[in-house]
């Protein structure tokens with residue numbers, strides 16, 4: 001996501017790169033508080049706080065309290081909180097607000113691109129060139145096609 005963000009900030013050069021990079025780094029940081037995992041990082045369940053609050057709310061709480069501790073300018077803390085708050089875009093996916101800055105809008109799409117490309121790559125690994133996958137639930141039940149690579 002940082003590499004993609006860096007390239008897109010070159011295209012859209014009015015963007016504040018500090019916020020884009022900070023948003024990429026911070027947006028899912030509280031997944032480690034949202035989920036219980038063993039020493040290998042294998043997740044067994046969500047934590048109590050993860051179930052009741054989720055990584056978005058946990059994330060903005062962290063930014064708020066850590067920002068207070070180190071005394072960053074209030075606007076910077078609120079903008080970073082807004083980026084975390086809005087990165088899922090839709091209320092039904094956990095974001096109570098849609099992005100209101102271009103940096104937050106870009107963060108959402110960087111997250112979507114990253115997740116989709118991971119799902120495409122992972123799904124296509126299991127089949128041979130010239131074949132279609134079964135319906136992939138994570139990608140809207142699409143049958144994906146693997147290029148033959150010889151054209």
Ligand SMILES: [Fe+2]
Nearest residue numbers: 027028087088
């Ligand atoms: Fe997230």
